[in-house]
Amino acid sequence: MDIQDYVRIVKERWKLVAITVVVVTLGAFIPTLFTKPVYQTSTLLYVSSTQPRLATYAELLTGKKLAQRTIDELGLDMTPAELVANVKATPVPELLLHVKVQDTSPERARDIADTLSAQFVSMMDELAATDIEAAAANKDAQPPQVLANPGTAESGYSITMEDPDPKPARVSIEQNATVPTDPLPTSENRNVVLGLAVGLLLGIALAVIRDWLDATVKDRRAVEGQIGAPLTGITPDDTELSRGVVDMSDATSPLGAAYRQLRTNLQFADAANPPHVIVVASPSPGEDSDVTALNLGVALAAAGQTVCVVEADLRKPLVASTLGIQGATGAGLSSVLSGDAELADAIRTTTFDHLSLLPSGPLPANPSELLGSATARTVVATLRDRFDYVVFAGAPLLPVTDSAVLSAISDGALIVARYGKTKRQHLAEGADILRGVGATIVGGVLVGAREGTRGPDTFREYLQPQSASTV
DSSP: OOHHHHHHHHHHTHHHHHHHHHHHHHHHHHHHHTSOOOEEEEEEEEEEOSSOOHHHHHHHHTSHHHHHHHHHHHTOSSOHHHHHTTEEEEEETTTEEEEEEEESSHHHHHHHHHHHHHHHHHHHHHHHHHHHHHHHHHHHHSOOOEEEOTTOSSSSEEEOOOOOOOOOOEEEEEEOOOOOOSOOOOSHHHHHHHHHHHHHHHHHHHHHHHHHHOOBOOSHHHHHHHHSSOEEEEEEOOTTTTTSOOOTTOTTOHHHHHHHHHHHHHHTSSSSSOOOEEEEEOSSTTSOHHHHHHHHHHHHHHTTOOEEEEEOOSSSOOHHHHTTOOOSSSSOHHHHHTTSSOHHHHOEEOSSTTEEEEOOOSOOSOHHHHHTSHHHHHHHHHHHHHOSEEEEEOOOTTTOSHHHHHHTTSSEEEEEEETTTSBHHHHHHHHHHHHHTTOOEEEEEEEEEOTTTSOHHHHHHHHSOOOOOOO
């Protein structure tokens, strides 16, 4: 996949991408609405010692023993672990400790910080007293140390008592905590931005996966790969004209331009032996093969060619009704094939110059047999001699064999695929059916293509007036 494929996927599945972005962003933003604001205050402790161990003191400040003493003093409804999680002690060279406390209540944050610091000072005093008592007891138990001193008059030695005073650390509160007035900055904006980014990436990923799992055809490569023939034409998505006739007189119509391109490609499909009798059919019902056949006939007639569009779907004909003609009543193709009417009497004129219509006629009980009969071959030969082009609007290929039988006695078949509806497997099966009867596949037509598949908008852009450039 290249960058154009990703752009196409995002354009086609923008709703999925948008919904994913909204859901993920809301999922990141909503929890912040229910999060209580957090306040932070701090105290500053001074450590007086000949050998200060600030890192050790910081560990004591965040210990559970000191936290329990603070909880007991303030009567807090929390565990030591919960209190410790909101306390941070940072050594500040050389003899300072910075104690930060966070809480959802500004007053409680101040009380915890002050009480914690006071309890730490008290605990250090207790430890210092214990160390002094232990040092004194140890001093009384040891004999005096004799140090050599040759300067004495009596014996040349003097007895000196070593003083092992430990000089324990003393801690004092240099700065008490204050009641914080503003809460800490929340991560609301960061969460929204992160949600947007994650949602966009996730949405694109889901769109790509959804497109990968989609079994329908949506581009030239998919159609050509399944039918084994070139893509002869692509018509843009136009819901207003999907069941009607294209106005070929409108030079600004992208749909008209698409059918003119189809006409040109068909005329040059085989320069040595261009097809003049063509069956237009789709793999399944509801894929607009009848509309495609009719508008192809209109496009050929607009170029001055005599054209006869044959309503060859003898089960569910739709072409005649599109032109406002009662095709199922009166003489038609079925009447001619069954010997009930002459071909000349069954052909109807239309409001379009050079365009005639052979309607279906009364619906027969055996369409496949009629279309595969010798009479059908004679009708095809007669129509070939009378018109420059004969376009059969055939029945779907997969449910019935009508179009396959008809394609075997024509110059070739155009397989119509509906964008986002025709499945790749069905398209391949339809092509196999045609090859199975020895029919020639002239090409494929992708109808209802959305923006980015072919670029119908490029036609509009070409016709748009350009602003005059300044020289």
